[in-house]
Amino acid sequence: MRYILRRLGFYLAALAVAITINFFLPRLLPGDPAAVILGTSAAKLTPENLRAVREALGLSDAPLIQQYGLYLAHLFRGDFGISYTYFPTPVTKVIANGFVWTLLLGSVSLVLSFALGNLIGIYGSWRRGGLVDTVFPPLLIFIGSFPAFFLALGLLYAFGVKLDWLPISHAYNNRLPQGFNLPFLLSVLEHMVLPATTSVLLGIGGWALGMRNVMVSVLADDYVTMAEAKGLKQIRIMFVYAARNALLPGVTGFGIALGAILSGQVLIETVFSYPGLGFLLINSVNGRDYPLMQGLFMMITIGILAANFLVDILYTWLDPRVRTG
Amino acid sequence: MNTKPPVPEAPGSAGGPAAPLLEVRNLYVEYLTPRGPAQAVHNVSFSIGRGQVFGLAGESGCGKSTIAHSILRVLRPPAVITGGQIRVDGADVLKMQDAELEDFRWRKVAMVFQSAMNSLNPVITVGEQIDDVLIRHNRLSPAQARERSAELLKIVGIESARLKSFPHQMSGGMRQRVVIAIALALNPALLIMDEPTTALDVVVQKDILRQIQQLKAALGFSILFITHDVSLMVEFSDNMAVMYAGEVVEMAPAREIFSNPIHPYTRGLLSSFPSLQGRRRKLTGIPGSPPDLVNPPSGCKFHPRCTRCTRLETEAAPQLTEVTAGHWVAYHDGLRLTEAAA
Ligand SMILES: Nc1ncnc2c1ncn2[C@@H]1O[C@H](COP(=O)(O)OP(=O)(O)OP(=O)(O)O)[C@@H](O)[C@H]1O
Ligand SMILES: [Mg+2]
Numbered sequence: 001m002r003y004i005l006r007r008l009g010f011y012l013a014a015l016a017v018a019i020t021i022n023f024f025l026p027r028l029l030p031g032d033p034a035a036v037i038l039g040t041s042a043a044k045l046t047p048e049n050l051r052a053v054r055e056a057l058g059l060s061d062a063p064l065i066q067q068y069g070l071y072l073a074h075l076f077r078g079d080f081g082i083s084y085t086y087f088p089t090p091v092t093k094v095i096a097n098g099f100v101w102t103l104l105l106g107s108v109s110l111v112l113s114f115a116l117g118n119l120i121g122i123y124g125s126w127r128r129g130g131l132v133d134t135v136f137p138p139l140l141i142f143i144g145s146f147p148a149f150f151l152a153l154g155l156l157y158a159f160g161v162k163l164d165w166l167p168i169s170h171a172y173n174n175r176l177p178q179g180f181n182l183p184f185l186l187s188v189l190e191h192m193v194l195p196a197t198t199s200v201l202l203g204i205g206g207w208a209l210g211m212r213n214v215m216v217s218v219l220a221d222d223y224v225t226m227a228e229a230k231g232l233k234q235i236r237i238m239f240v241y242a243a244r245n246a247l248l249p250g251v252t253g254f255g256i257a258l259g260a261i262l263s264g265q266v267l268i269e270t271v272f273s274y275p276g277l278g279f280l281l282i283n284s285v286n287g288r289d290y291p292l293m294q295g296l297f298m299m300i301t302i303g304i305l306a307a308n309f310l311v312d313i314l315y316t317w318l319d320p321r322v323r324t325g
Numbered sequence: 326m327n328t329k330p331p332v333p334e335a336p337g338s339a340g341g342p343a344a345p346l347l348e349v350r351n352l353y354v355e356y357l358t359p360r361g362p363a364q365a366v367h368n369v370s371f372s373i374g375r376g377q378v379f380g381l382a383g384e385s386g387c388g389k390s391t392i393a394h395s396i397l398r399v400l401r402p403p404a405v406i407t408g409g410q411i412r413v414d415g416a417d418v419l420k421m422q423d424a425e426l427e428d429f430r431w432r433k434v435a436m437v438f439q440s441a442m443n444s445l446n447p448v449i450t451v452g453e454q455i456d457d458v459l460i461r462h463n464r465l466s467p468a469q470a471r472e473r474s475a476e477l478l479k480i481v482g483i484e485s486a487r488l489k490s491f492p493h494q495m496s497g498g499m500r501q502r503v504v505i506a507i508a509l510a511l512n513p514a515l516l517i518m519d520e521p522t523t524a525l526d527v528v529v530q531k532d533i534l535r536q537i538q539q540l541k542a543a544l545g546f547s548i549l550f551i552t553h554d555v556s557l558m559v560e561f562s563d564n565m566a567v568m569y570a571g572e573v574v575e576m577a578p579a580r581e582i583f584s585n586p587i588h589p590y591t592r593g594l595l596s597s598f599p600s601l602q603g604r605r606r607k608l609t610g611i612p613g614s615p616p617d618l619v620n621p622p623s624g625c626k627f628h629p630r631c632t633r634c635t636r637l638e639t640e641a642a643p644q645l646t647e648v649t650a651g652h653w654v655a656y657h658d659g660l661r662l663t664e665a666a667a
Pocket of ligand 2: 390391439
């Protein structure tokens with residue numbers, strides 16, 4: 001428990017640093033930060049443009065400390081201004097909406113690829129050199145090495161266009177009333193199949209191969225031999241003795257992947273026009289929607305820190321050795 | 326490999342009408358290495374009577390652990406048992422099917438592994454690791470198992486509050502005791518102890534061995550005791566075998582080996598360790614290193630290191646022969662000793 005609290009303290013400190021950097025970075029840029037951020041188009045800058053950006057960044061001629069206070073106040077109220085591209089929706093609301101879809105798609109695909117990949121790795125190493133072990137990891141690694149958009153377009157074309165089995169864009173059927181009703185939830189599920197499959201196919205090979213390799217070395221450990229000598233059931237040796245130990249390095253990877261959910265699905269979300277954060281990010285860049293961009297960066301930072309904290313908790317539960325550490 | 330020498334009647338079983346508890350006959354084990362098969366165990370036979378302690382001694386790499394793992398059939402590839410028989414209480418271990426084997430393990434034969442420190446699962450409590458063997462074999466409920474686990478810990482001198490500890494929270498000696506408690510959980514007929522104390526300091530070592538002796542007296546199990554510390558073994562065992570490069574080179578009651586070693590290798594081993602009983606010997610050791618098991622020397626495998634090598638040593642391999650009652654040795658000069666005596 002003390003350990004968890006210590007970690008929480010660490011992440012809060014990291015968050016404070018990130019927030020502060022987010023404040024100072026534009027102000028450290030030489031010249032007018034707003035003009036610099038607007039970059040190449042600076043030549044065509046209109047005064048309103050500049051004012052909007054300055055406002056989005058909280059830039060003013062007031063003393064720095066006062067600006068910082070204002071920035072924090074806005075931040076704590078969750079006020080990132082109004083999005084240009086989704087005018088007049090506040091940035092917070094746009095992000096909240098995208099966040100739901102990204103979290104849904106990302107966590108479903110991550111959990112699926114983590115669980116399936118690890119099961120393949122566990123089983124493969126247990127029957128080392130067997131069918132599962134020789135066929136799956138290399139095949140999945142091969143598939144996973146395709147570029148994301150290529151795989152996404154391939155699936156979209158095959159199952160969405162040619163066979164016409166599945167919807168090819170958006171996250172749900174617009175014509176259905178939104179809420180907890182079966183037709184709507186089914187449409188959400190249906191819309192998720194292709195993007196989630198793409199994401200699972202991209203990730204699963206890495207999990208399978210990683211787990212397999214760690215398992216192979218754990219299986220040679222003395223406590224596994226002893227478990228076997230004890231005459232325990234295979235399933236108990238495989239999961240409680242071998243896999244639980246072999247899972248430990250994977251949990252760190254899981255945390256990284258969890259943090260990357262918020263930012264890492266840009267390509268898939270774009271191909272399938274899936275209205276998540278990645279899709280928003282692309283739109284905000286294309287539309288030079290600075291308030292939205294700033295909000296998204298803040299969101300992604302929080303997401304990564306929260307994911308790491310979650311992993312710390314998970315790790316403590318899995319590996320008693322860190323509890324005392 | 327077809328030339329099977331006569332199976333020596335192991336000293337422990339001689340005389341008793343009952344079959345010995347453990348019988349290893351003409352055991353061959355190879356490790357299939359990239360350079361070819363390494364003969365880690367070559368035609369080894371011995372047996373252990375009920376309630377007896379049998380010691381297996383020899384330098385590092387001579388095949389002691391391989392034999393121990395064969396008895397429980399937990400050898401891992403690239404090891405293969407290429408020949409022989411292992412009988413425990415009459416049952417043929419090498420012929421057992423999976424289900425039978427699972428039931429046999431730990432119920433009949435339990436083992437304290439060479440690296441007992443690392444033979445506990447780091448991510449579950451020691452309590453769970455005693456419980457699971459009781460639940461699996463004795464079909465106890467988790468609550469009953471927990472009660473019995475507490476008793477077992479008490480037997481090895483650890484308070485039952487420690488059931489909730491994880492292995493990393495215990496000292497090396499404690500972990501060793503936990504492993505012994507797990508080994509005794511099902512009241513096995515045979516306890517294999519593979520270098521059970523090498524990682525511990527001498528005081529703890531003595532303490533644990535004394536405790537095991539008491540437990541043995543109370544519970545009546547047999548012990549296969551493996552170590553390369555011959556003086557410790559002599560103190561602890563009834564009978565013992567000395568192995569060299571996968572073969573038994575001498576086998577006799579432990580006291581007989583101590584007072585009257587015949588094989589030059591045994592003599593070398595005895596002089597490599599200071600006697601625990603206080604009698605000082607000059608420590609000479611054995612010059613040279615163990616042979617390559619993929620391409621072992623022809624004839625007597627010990628001949629390249631033998632200081633008393635005669636012409637005979639380079640010819641045929643000497644067979645394990647009974648030179649005096651219950652004293653077996655694979656040594657040409659030993660054979661001549663008997664001929665001279667006859
Ligand atoms: N996995 C393996 N692959 C190849 N050879 C092996 C393997 N394991 C053991 N060996 C060889 O088999 C021989 C016997 O090994 P074993 O572990 O039985 O020796 P030991 O007598 O128990 O030694 P120690 O006293 O060091 O524990 C050694 O020469 C070793 O090199
Ligand atoms: Mg060994």
